[in-house]
Amino acid sequence: MYQGQRTFDFHSCTACGLCVPVCMQDALAITGTDISDSDLFDLLMRDSDYYRNSQGGVTFSGGEPLLQAGFVRTVAHRLRGEGIAVALDTAFNLEWDVIAPVLPEMDLVLLDIKSMDRKNHFDCTGVYPDLIWENVGRLRTMDKQVLVRMPLIAGINDSDREIADAIAFLSGWESLLGVELLAYHGLGLEKSTSYQGAIGQQEAFLAPDKDAMEKIAQGFRARSIPVIGY
Amino acid sequence: MIPRHVQKSIGKWFDKSDEATFYERILLQEEAVEKYADEPYAIRFAHILEHILANMTVVVNEGERIVGSVLEIIPTAEQREYAESLSLKWWGPQVPEEERQRQVNFYFSPGWVKRRNPVFFSLGHLAYDWETIVTKGLGWYANQVSELLASGEFDDDPEKMQFLQGARIAYEAHSAFIVRYAQHAADAARITGNLQERNRLETISEVCSHIATGSARGLRDALQMIWMVVLVSQKTAGCGVFNFSRMDQYLLPLFAKDIEAGTLTEQEALELIVEFYNKNNEIMFPTDHMSQENDSVIKNLEVSYDDPNYLVVAGKLANGTSGVNRLSFLLIQAAKLLRLKNPFIVVRWHDGIDSDFWQEVVDAMRMNATVVIYNDETMIPALKEFGIEEQDVYSYGFYGCNDPNIPAQEGGLRQLWMNLVWPYELALNGGRPFGDPSRSADLNFSLRDRIQIGLMSGPYAGMKFDPEEPCPTMETFIARYRQQMSFLLDQYRQVMEQDYAKESQWNKGRIRIEDLFLKGTIESATTWLVGGTKYHKVTLQGSGLATAVDSLAAIDIAVFKEKRYTLAELRQAIEANFVGYDGMRAYLLKLPKFGNDLDSVDEYAEIVVDAFCDAVVDMNRKREGLYTYMPAISTDRDFTTMGEALAASTDGRLAGAPISENQSPYIGSDKSGMTALLNSVTRVPFNRITGGPLNLRLHPSTVEGPEGLAKLASLLEVYLRKGGMQAQMNVVGKAELIEAQKNPEKYKNLCVRVVGYAAYFVQMGKKAQDELIQRTEL
DSSP states (O other), rough: TTTTBBBOOGGGGGOOOOOHHHTTTOOOOSSSOOOOHHHHEEEEHTTTHHHHHHHHHEEEEOOGGGGHHHHHHHHHHHHHTTTTTEEEOOOOOOOOHHHHHTTOOOOOEEEEOOOOHHHHHHHHHHSSSSSHHHHHHHHHHTTTOOEEEEETTTTOOOOOHHHHHHHHHHHHOTTEEEEEEOOOTTTTTTHHHTTTTSSSSSOOOOOOOOOHHHHHHHHHTTTTEEEEEE | OOOHHHHHHHHHHOOOOOTOOOOHHHHHHHHHHHTTSSSSSHHHHHHHHHHHHHHHHHOOTTOOOOOOOOOOOOOOHHHHHHHHHHHHHHTTTSHHHHHHHHOSSSSOOOHTTTTTTTOOOOOOSSOOOHHHHHOOOOOHHHHHHHHHHHSTTTOOHHHHHHHHHHHHHHHHHHHHHHHHHHHHHHHHHOOOOHHHHHHHHHHHHHHHHTTSSSSOHHHHHHHHHHHHHHHHHHHHHOOSSOOOEHHHHHHHHHHHHHHHHHOOHHHHHHHHHHHHHHHHHHHHHHSSSTOOSSHHHHHHOOSSSSSEEEEEEEETTSSSBOOOHHHHHHHHHHHHHHOSSEEEEEEEEEETOOOOHHHHHHHHHHHTSEEEEEEHHHHHHHHHHHOOHHHHHHHHETTTTTTTOOOOOOSSOOEEEEEHHHHHHHHTTOOOOOOSSGGGSSSOOOOHHHHTOOOSSSOOOOOOOOOOOOOOOEEEEEEHHHHHHOOOOHHHHHHHHHHHHHHHTTTTOOOOOGGHHHHHHHHTTTOOGGGGGOOEEEEEEEEHHHHHHHHHHHIIIIIIIIIOOOOHHHHHHHTTTTTTTHHHHHHHOOOOOOTSHHHHHHHHHHHHHHHHHHHHHHHHHHSSSEEEEEEEEEOTTTTGGHHHHHHHTSSSOOOOOOOOOSSOOOOOOOOOHHHHHHHTTSSGGGGGOOHHHEEEEEGGGGHHHHHHHHHHHHHHHHHHHHHOOOEEEEOOHHHHHHHHOOOGGGTTEEEEEEEEEEEGGGGGHHHHHHHHHHHOOO
């Protein structure tokens, strides 16, 4: 209680979870749950008829699912044993030793490319992309179905040079299904504040306009890289 | 694609004042009631109909090919007062309840009955023998009656002779009415200078003069005939909410003949169907009759409201093959073009249904056309279990709202809203309702309960026992639930059977307009109310499924599995409406809930529904008289009313709060996504349930584009294949999202797609919601 109001001090929270069951209004929740690989498999199999009939499947997403690579590999292996397609949605910023054992269990890899400029990549994400690019180089040799997803922010990562570099980087990749161009949206802003209270100032980013998006898409298509959607 | 004159007519309807009414009906009816006061019931009925049809204004609207409309005016205050005085005369408080029952045994709510004169009465909710109407014609019906009258068979039964004489007058009145349209169109054709217009009117005239007595020669004749019969029944006598039954079957030979002869293209057929659909919309009073609190519902002077007419497409044929044909496609395409609320299209899915057709259906659903799906694979076994013979079962369809119907073989709606939560409350409390001890008296189904809409509002007393009697296992508790269920239903059966026996006495020699077009009524000269048709049923609408399921599962977990509380402690908390039991209520609210694909609770869906169905089987075994009983799972909008007399429940619900709606989880308690919801619902043994809706709400973004269509088609197909019975959906847009923003607690399960991922709308922040709301507009 602070000045007669119920308040929540995120800095003191140890995620013990005791507050959750006593909150009548369902206002508090622990994000994430512990689940064993076999329980997750059983849970997913309850929807197996839907996956099979729709020719869909299960996507491991995140966060970064490869931070639990062994777990992902085990569950994916069992799913494929039941004839269910499995996809991996990853940033690829991990040691190849971690990634390699998981890839054989994946029917499809969804790969993010955030910037083709080393410095810009560091400024935007806090890491240099060298490891990612190196991993992509290895992935290209593997005949694995891949869908590349590029978030685009006006004036940040949509320069002609960056786009040209991306096109060059992805050209000639036979098992690449295509690229999905994702125009920036502010739908994640609230998420970043919902678990931390109101923190920091969010910069006002803009999406590239429709014409810019179309031009970028044409650039990819001109080099025979299918654009899945934007 | 929608003909211009239809577009205009739709626009006009949406702008129509809720004051507008078919006023001349009221005057003509009263004139005739006076004039024929001394005639026997059936003759008097027929003359009233004849008088209205001979004098009501004939209306041919601009551009239309299918004709048949009524003249509406905005009545003056005096005119309105006169109409109100009639309602008062027939049904006012000075008329004792017993007398009303003698006039009309089962009459729905006062709102429904008030504009209906007791001597010219119908409540619709049935299917005519459409196939015979179009293939034989009205003249055939009149001849059939003449032959029966001449046969001598009924000579020594004056009431039956009157029934037949009345029927003959009524058929001839229909024919004469249609001839008036032929005449009117011919007259109009003569004075128009426009050649195209003259052609249109001359064709209308030719069609009407033929169908006045003749059988349909093609699709246009058939739709015109059906429309004239509907217009007369629905607008003069209040016999609406029809089941048009399997239109793609009985109209197929006529449609095929037209196409083969080259007299009609598919495009022209589609336009005729569009016109026919719009006619159903055009004659509706502009209101929502389910909102009895609406001003317009109270003001309405019509004998029909916004009556939804049901129309059945696809489904299996008796020989095991699929009924899907070209006409099935056109019937769906017309619904997709118009997206009006009337007619209400029921598509009967079956294993192996044509996949192109299924895509067409699902596409219509995602565009918010009024299209719902039912599952032949569960419906057919269910109808058979509850007494429908093999030879009739494939013809099944529905009338409003989601009630099963064997076309032409049964009369109008009879129902009991069986509140599935009551037997649970009684099982918990020794056969007595909680609360004020006066509620524990021997409260049974009062006359008011029975003759209104059969709404089980309560409180009710059950089979009494000592609540402190040990209950060592959950099986014991379930046995008590089953016992109370059987007890309540058998109480109901006994009183209703007494009512129906009396009704049979009172209705000898009477006729209702629907008797003209059912099977068996004319041949036996007997109204369906007394046994003229083959089947008579009461639909038992099982209500509050999820509330009953969650409450029973809570007892299982809290008392027997986790041993957290005793039954006595739960009883005390419920008696106190959880006041002083916050901790217990928080615990109960967080227990597993139906709708999340969790076995520990979903198994109770089977237990509850089996208890219900077994009790209904038992009723049918003991039944005396005409009626059989059929279980459905449905609440309509009355899930609020039906919660009012209930105490709190062990799912954490407070006293008087609503029960769960239709087949849905309790509001806000399904939090695990669409497939989990559907998996839970498929635990209901639907192969024993004969109707009722499952409402699904989807955001348009989840079903966009060809990929979205494929996903939705697949989702619904798997649901049905896993044993789901019915689905209907709302693909929501901006207005509802704004509403969700204001009342997030009611929209917890609204799932939206945000570019590359999915989110629950209410978990998103205000700004993100705003952005999404704006984007939906694009």
